[in-house]
Amino acid sequence: MAGAGPKKSKVFRYLKYIFLAVLCVLLSLFTVALLRTLSLNVNVGLQLAHWEETNHIGLDLSQRQREEMLTRFKEAIRIPTVSYSPTDLNTTALREFSSLLRKAFPTVFASSLVQHEVVAEYSHLFWVQGSQPDLLPYMLLAHIDVVPASESDGWEAPPFSAKEIDDFIYGRGTLDNKECVMGILQALEYLLLRGYAPRRGFYIGLGHDEEVSGFNGAMNVARLLEQRHVQLSFLLDEGLLVVDGVLKGLDGPAALIGVTEKGMATVKLSVITAPGHSSMPPRESSIGILAAAVKRLEDNPMPMLFGQGPERGTFEHLAHKFNFPLRFMASNLWLFAPIVGRFLALKPETNAITRTTTAVTMFNGGVKYNILPSVAEAYVNLRIHSAHSVREVMDLMEWTVGDQRVRMDLVEGFDPLPVSSYSETSFGFQILKKSILDVFPQLTVAPGVCMANTDSRHYKDLTTGVYRFAPIWAKPGDAQRIHGINERISKKNYEDMVGFYSTLIQNCDVRTLPESHSGVHEF
Numbered sequence: 201m202a203g204a205g206p207k208k209s210k211v212f213r214y215l216k217y218i219f220l221a222v223l224c225v226l227l228s229l230f231t232v233a234l235l236r237t238l239s240l241n242v243n244v245g246l247q248l249a250h251w252e253e254t255n256h257i258g259l260d261l262s263q264r265q266r267e268e269m270l271t272r273f274k275e276a277i278r279i280p281t282v283s284y285s286p287t288d289l290n291t292t293a294l295r296e297f298s299s300l301l302r303k304a305f306p307t308v309f310a311s312s313l314v315q316h317e318v319v320a321e322y323s324h325l326f327w328v329q330g331s332q333p334d335l336l337p338y339m340l341l342a343h344i345d346v347v348p349a350s351e352s353d354g355w356e357a358p359p360f361s362a363k364e365i366d367d368f369i370y371g372r373g374t375l376d377n378k379e380c381v382m383g384i385l386q387a388l389e390y391l392l393l394r395g396y397a398p399r400r401g402f403y404i405g406l407g408h409d410e411e412v413s414g415f416n417g418a419m420n421v422a423r424l425l426e427q428r429h430v431q432l433s434f435l436l437d438e439g440l441l442v443v444d445g446v447l448k449g450l451d452g453p454a455a456l457i458g459v460t461e462k463g464m465a466t467v468k469l470s471v472i473t474a475p476g477h478s479s480m481p482p483r484e485s486s487i488g489i490l491a492a493a494v495k496r497l498e499d500n501p502m503p504m505l506f507g508q509g510p511e512r513g514t515f516e517h518l519a520h521k522f523n524f525p526l527r528f529m530a531s532n533l534w535l536f537a538p539i540v541g542r543f544l545a546l547k548p549e550t551n552a553i554t555r556t557t558t559a560v561t562m563f564n565g566g567v568k569y570n571i572l573p574s575v576a577e578a579y580v581n582l583r584i585h586s587a588h589s590v591r592e593v594m595d596l597m598e599w600t601v602g603d604q605r606v607r608m609d610l611v612e613g614f615d616p617l618p619v620s621s622y623s624e625t626s627f628g629f630q631i632l633k634k635s636i637l638d639v640f641p642q643l644t645v646a647p648g649v650c651m652a653n654t655d656s657r658h659y660k661d662l663t664t665g666v667y668r669f670a671p672i673w674a675k676p677g678d679a680q681r682i683h684g685i686n687e688r689i690s691k692k693n694y695e696d697m698v699g700f701y702s703t704l705i706q707n708c709d710v711r712t713l714p715e716s717h718s719g720v721h722e723f
């Protein structure tokens with residue numbers, strides 16, 4: 201007992217040192233985190249820089265022009281250019297759409313600056329010649345086709361009616377993607393009418409089968425350009441948008457420019473058992489085995505990877521616009537990614553950026569109520585996070601299902617797309633950012649990950665600068681309208697889109713970006 205006293209005080213002394221060391225580490229971590237929080241504002245940069253002057257033609261539309269513009273847009277919505285499968289497209293509607301384009305944009309089709317060609321019967325490629333051929337051209341993409349829509353699903357207006365309700369135009373394609381098709385050509389029509397001639401040449405590509413992967417439209421347009429040895433400065437396609445109130449704690453709306461898109465895998469799950477009379481069933485049916493497998497996939501989402509891909513850049517760009525506790529976390533994802541990720545995982549549209557998502561989209565089995573089903577099949581569509589690959593995702597699925605009786609076949613798949621630069625010297629990103637801020641000064645611009653796929657993935661050999669953005673204003677609940685019910689756009693939003701494309705086209709006429717910290721960049 202006599203020796204216990206000094207031993208105990210020795211232990212206490214060590215504990216005291218350990219405690220002090222831990223405190224020091226925590227304090228330094230806190231200081232680093234605080235300094236990062238106070239210093240991280242990646243949104244200044246080129247905004248303050250001196251941009252080369254170009255003659256800017258404002259749109260200044262009359263009331264009549266506004267009405268005409270909306271009438272043409274509504275006509276586009278009324279044509280049901282539905283893609284059901286790669287071999288089942290509404291070709292009558294696609295032909296009608298081609299005629300509408302010619303009728304709606306006569307100046308574009310008549311201009312000596314514009315060359316137009318039809319590709320793969322229904323897709324369109326426009327070349328708008330620039331006066332300075334040494335400037336590398338860029339390209340704007342959009343698609344004509346839409347996904348199916350049925351009024352009986354609960355639409356407030358028939359999906360191909362373009363009906364106006366409270367200053368919104370309702371219809372399939374108002375957000376995906378006829379607002380871009382018509383918006384781009386409408387901007388060009390007005391610019392040409394006002395005598396505009398671009399310095400930098402550009403292409404416009406309108407695909408006709410994007411909703412069924414673009415294997416005919418976009419792929420052939422891209423192939424044609426590759427055969428002509430075209431190189432693009434950058435390319436802009438549909439994808440991300442303006443989020444307003446979608447991210448809790450963010451002060452004001454933000455424009456997210458997709459600098460990459462997730463990969464995709466469609467996996468067919470099948471179970472085969474012996475058929476027979478339903479009066480003598482086995483303990484497990486093919487449908488039961490498959491249902492259990494599907495349930496395991498839904499109960500065990502793919503691992504959280506938040507912070508391991510370019511979504512980290514999104515939060516670093518937005519950090520200064522978050523309120524305090526969130527600002528501290530968003531600036532320090534090296535420490536807080538697991539917490540922020542869990543918070544984002546609560547809603548489908550933000551969960552999509554935290555992991556590879558698993559969606560069971562088709563389930564079939566059985567032919568008659570009194571026959572034991574011999575085959576049951578399900579299709580699972582996965583959208584693959586930037587830090588994952590198709591192979592890893594397939595392995596994880598097999599491990600989660602853990603049942604040899606469930607056969608898994610990869611129907612179609614590709615890895616996440618390369619990440620385009622969003623640095624201060626990236627011509628495409630900075631021109632987009634400037635154009636967004638010229639038209640919508642209230643926005644904060646950030647790079648983002650597009651959770652869906654776009655035609656732009658077929659163009660990856662033509663440029664390293666692939667961006668996915670349209671200035672569509674999305675408030676909470678609006679993301680669900682895309683491919684869902686009550687797809688709609690406000691009249692003001694459509695007009696602003698035309699203004700945005702008009703500004704973008706003119707901003708692209710600068711020869712170089714203004715000088716940044718890392719020096720002037722030649723293109």
Ligand SMILES: CCCCCCCC/C=C\CCCCCCCC(=O)N[C@@H](CC(N)=O)C(=O)O
Pocket residue numbers: 376410411412413414438439440441443446447514549550553648651652653654655674679682
């Ligand atoms: C900080 C993160 C906030 C995230 C909130 C973002 C909300 C984004 C909302 C909507 C994104 C909509 C994406 C539109 C693009 C649609 C493209 C499409 O439908 N593609 C099809 C067809 C194809 N090409 O494969 C698809 O299945 O992906």
Ligand SMILES: [Zn+2]
Pocket residue numbers: 343376377410438
């Ligand atoms: Zn689309």
Ligand SMILES: [Zn+2]
Pocket residue numbers: 347376411683
């Ligand atoms: Zn779509």
